Amino acid sequence: MTSVIDTTALTKRFGSVTALHPLDLSVPAGSIFGVIGPNGAGKTTLMRLLLDVLRPTSGSATVLGASPRAGGPALRRQIGFLPGELRLEGRVTGRALLRHFADISGPVAPGTIDALADRLNLDLSRTVRTLSKGNKQKLGLVQAFMHEPRLLVLDEPTSGLDPLVQQEFLTMVREARSNGQTVFLSSHVLSEIQQVADSVAILRSGRLVSVSDVESLRVSAVRRVRVGITGSTPTLVRDTLSSLPHLTDLDVSDDAPSDGVPVRVAATIEGDIDPFIKLIARFSVADLAVEEPDLEESVLRLYSTPEVSDGV
Amino acid sequence: MASKPLPLFRRAIADSWRSMIGWSLGVMAALLLYLPLFPSIGGSPDMLELLDSLPPELVNAIGYDQIATGAGYTQSTFYGLIGFLLLTIAGTSWGTAAIAGDEETGSLELTLAHGVSRTQLVLERTAAVVVRLAWLGLLSALVVLALNDSAELGIEPAHAFAAAAALVGLTLLSATVAVVVGALTGRRLFATAAGAGVAVLGYALNAIANQSEDLDPLHAWSPYHWAYGARPLADGVDWGGLGLLYGISAALVLLAVVALNRRDVTG
Numbered sequence: 001m002t003s004v005i006d007t008t009a010l011t012k013r014f015g016s017v018t019a020l021h022p023l024d025l026s027v028p029a030g031s032i033f034g035v036i037g038p039n040g041a042g043k044t045t046l047m048r049l050l051l052d053v054l055r056p057t058s059g060s061a062t063v064l065g066a067s068p069r070a071g072g073p074a075l076r077r078q079i080g081f082l083p084g085e086l087r088l089e090g091r092v093t094g095r096a097l098l099r100h101f102a103d104i105s106g107p108v109a110p111g112t113i114d115a116l117a118d119r120l121n122l123d124l125s126r127t128v129r130t131l132s133k134g135n136k137q138k139l140g141l142v143q144a145f146m147h148e149p150r151l152l153v154l155d156e157p158t159s160g161l162d163p164l165v166q167q168e169f170l171t172m173v174r175e176a177r178s179n180g181q182t183v184f185l186s187s188h189v190l191s192e193i194q195q196v197a198d199s200v201a202i203l204r205s206g207r208l209v210s211v212s213d214v215e216s217l218r219v220s221a222v223r224r225v226r227v228g229i230t231g232s233t234p235t236l237v238r239d240t241l242s243s244l245p246h247l248t249d250l251d252v253s254d255d256a257p258s259d260g261v262p263v264r265v266a267a268t269i270e271g272d273i274d275p276f277i278k279l280i281a282r283f284s285v286a287d288l289a290v291e292e293p294d295l296e297e298s299v300l301r302l303y304s305t306p307e308v309s310d311g312v
Numbered sequence: 313m314a315s316k317p318l319p320l321f322r323r324a325i326a327d328s329w330r331s332m333i334g335w336s337l338g339v340m341a342a343l344l345l346y347l348p349l350f351p352s353i354g355g356s357p358d359m360l361e362l363l364d365s366l367p368p369e370l371v372n373a374i375g376y377d378q379i380a381t382g383a384g385y386t387q388s389t390f391y392g393l394i395g396f397l398l399l400t401i402a403g404t405s406w407g408t409a410a411i412a413g414d415e416e417t418g419s420l421e422l423t424l425a426h427g428v429s430r431t432q433l434v435l436e437r438t439a440a441v442v443v444r445l446a447w448l449g450l451l452s453a454l455v456v457l458a459l460n461d462s463a464e465l466g467i468e469p470a471h472a473f474a475a476a477a478a479l480v481g482l483t484l485l486s487a488t489v490a491v492v493v494g495a496l497t498g499r500r501l502f503a504t505a506a507g508a509g510v511a512v513l514g515y516a517l518n519a520i521a522n523q524s525e526d527l528d529p530l531h532a533w534s535p536y537h538w539a540y541g542a543r544p545l546a547d548g549v550d551w552g553g554l555g556l557l558y559g560i561s562a563a564l565v566l567l568a569v570v571a572l573n574r575r576d577v578t579g
Contacts, residue, residue, distance in 0.1 A: 051425045054576045077427035087418035090327060103319035104426040140422075 004029045004151050004182040005050060009059035012045050019045040021207045022059055027184055027199075032177050034197035034214075035186040042206040043186040044084045047155050050184075051081055064151055077106040080144035084155035084186070088128050088136045095124040098143055106147035116142045119168055133160040145172060152176060154185040158192055170196050191292050223269050225276065228261035228286040237263050240279055246270040261286045320423070320433055324440035328406075332444060335402050339395065339448050343455045346389040347463045354385035373519040375540075382465030383546035386456060391475050392540060395452055396515075399483035403445050404507030407490030410437040411572065412503040415494070420577055430572045434495060438565050441487045449480035467545060474549035475540075481557030482539035486511045488564040495568035498578060510535065535560075 005027035012020040020042045027033040035043050048054040050061055052068035061068055066075050090097065095113070102108040117124050122138040131139065137160040144152055152173075158166045173183050173196050187193050193200055194214055202209040229237055234254045241250060249268040269276050273290065280288075316322070353359050360380060363371055371377055375392050378384025411434070414420040424430065453476040460467055490507030497503070514536040521530035521537065531537040538557055542550035 048421070053421050053424055054578075073427040073429050073432075076425060079425070081422070081425040083418075083421050083425070085418055086422070088422075089417060089419065091330070092327065096326075100319065100323050101426060103316055103322075104423070104428045106427065143422075 002029045003027055004064055005033075005184060006062040007046075007059065008061075010046075010049060010056055010061050011058045012042075012049060012054060013057045019206050020049070023208055025201060025208065025211070027182060029182055030177060030180055031198045032173060032183045032185070032196050034193035034200045035184070035203055036188060036190055036193050036200060037186075037203035037209075038188055040205075041203040043203055044155055045206075046203070047081070047084070047153050047184075047186065050153060051076060051079065077147070078150045080105075080147065080149035080152045080154075082140045082144040082152075082154045082157055084159075086136060086140040088131070088139060090128050092128055093125055094122065094128055094131065094135075094139050097128050097139065098124070098146065101143040102146065105143075106149060108146045109148070112146050112148075113142060116145055116172075119172070120165055134162060134165070137161055138165070141169065141172075145176070148179070148181065150181060152181060152183045152185070154183065156187060157185055158187065158189065166192065221271065223273060224291040225265075225267055225269055225273075226287075226289040227265040227280055228288075229263040229265060229280070229283045230261055230286050231284045232263055234263050237265060237283065240282070241265070241267070241276075244269075244275055244279060246272075247276065318436055318439075320428060320436035321440050324410075324437050325443065328440075328444065332447070335398065335444075335448055336451055338398050339452050340455055342394040342398065343390055343452060343459065346394070347386060347456065347459045347465065350382060350385050350463045350465060354379050354382070369523055372522040375519075375522070378543075378546070381546065382460075382463070383467050383471065383543070386465060386467065387475065387540065387543070387545045390452065390456075391479050391545060392536075395479055396482065396511075396536075399445060399448055399479060400486050400508065400511040402448065403441060403483040403487030404490050404504055404511070406441045406444060407438075407487035407507055408494060408500055408503040410434075410441060410491050410494060411568070412490070412494030412498055412500045415498040415577060416500050424577055431569050434491070434565065434569045434572055438488065438491055438568070441491070442484060445480050445484055445487065449476035452476050452479065468548070471545050471548050474544035477549065477554055478539040478544050478557070481554050481561070482514075482535055483511070484561050485535050485557055485564075488561040488568070492564045492568040492571065495571040496575075498575075 003026045005025065007023050007025045009022035009024060010020065011018070011022045023042075023046065025046075035046070037043055045054065049056055050063050050068055052071075055069065063071065064075060064078055068075065088097065092100075094117075098113050102113070113124070117138075120138040120141060122135060122142065126135075128136070128139070137157075141154075141157060144154060158169055161169060170192065173185070176183055183196075185193070185197070197214050199211060199213050201211045234252045238250070238252045241247060241252075247267050247269055249266070251266045253264050254262050265280075267276075363376060363379065375388050379388050411420065414423070424433065450473075453472040456465070456467060456472045456475075457469055459465065460469075460472075486507040489510045490503040493506040494500070494503040514534045517530050517534035518536040518541075521527045521534065531541060535557060538553040540553075542553055544550050544553075
């Protein structure tokens, strides 16, 4: 498979601070590639290097077959970029601002801007500086998507968006993939990466901790579960569940009978959740809560030696 | 591939039309306030008496020694003082905004992530500053000529344009200094301080050099003197001075292009 982004020992230092340790990364064409990591992990630095906003201290990157510097404007016209700290100002309307961005990027098909604005529920007639953070973010998304670039580089794309718009955004990302476009996005919200990405890279303190495909992460996912059970005793529940592998932090209590649920169970499950569900099905389940798996925790458990790996 | 030419230039002009109305009104107001008073002030015996009673150092410093002629009066009040001040402030703030201001607000990153080169960005945005300053200069010449008869100034039409070209060149120097410092540092404060500093220093050097024959060589270092030393409003265009002002500005723009191309864009 050809790759759209390739980095070789890509390194960025700011003075004595190393923002990005030598990084080797490859993003396959036509995929959705997520980068997760806490703030300050180097996600933004990496993206700025890909767009030639920053210059590498050493190492190199290839984007769509060209180095970001040599590729210049012609390369960047094929990229849609949403910066992590999007700051849009000015007295112009959203439509005028987008028209300007259309002037300096690839050609935008007629009607595209309005269609995207409709999908994101964005009013283009309002002055940019009066827009809320969420609406500015929508403008940023429209300018990144509108010229249907071969590569989308999106830094924290869903920040400030309400849940409905987030879902619409994830749909847009999937459509882009089926369109043959490649999407490179970062987030510290793990669930949204998990929902769309084919592969996930984890950055921490400027180092690549791992690259995995999302399915294998899901298999190893760590979930917190809480169950309320009626018509049984804590001892019986505890005995039943303790036979399960990958179940930790098991806590069974019956000290709150006032709500009519005699037995409360809390536990952490690593990996497949199915055996647990099958086991508790023999009881009468009053309520059940399963937290979303924490991908970062999952991955850090998989690669339990932090701060070492330079890549996979 | 770009759909229309000069997208950054057009945006800079379009974004500033409101402030251009303000600056244009300021230039017109200053001229309309001062020039009609010439018959009653500049040539009046009372005024000459007052000037005689002032210390000659002061009169030389503010350049009021030629105030008895229409050209000298217009030069002293507008081109050498209020107009210089207005266009310096405008040029420095535009020059600062072109790179440093845009970088500090975080907008520069997004613009440069599109299909524009850094060279193109510096050139187009500086061109927008040139056009705006040139408009204010042209406007000043037109207002001077409109008032020429009623205010009994007796200024040669061609000389009014020569003075405007000197004013634009002088303030463009502050603007391009702000551009180049912005390109080098990305800091708004440094860019503005440098642009304004050049103007203040040039004015001060000129004022000091006016004091005596011994200090006259200092004139050579004052952009203010390059612009006005040959009295363009009275005697016509001074190509040498203009060449120096515009030439240095052009060199500064090239330096800004090189500087911005070589560094990281932050913020």
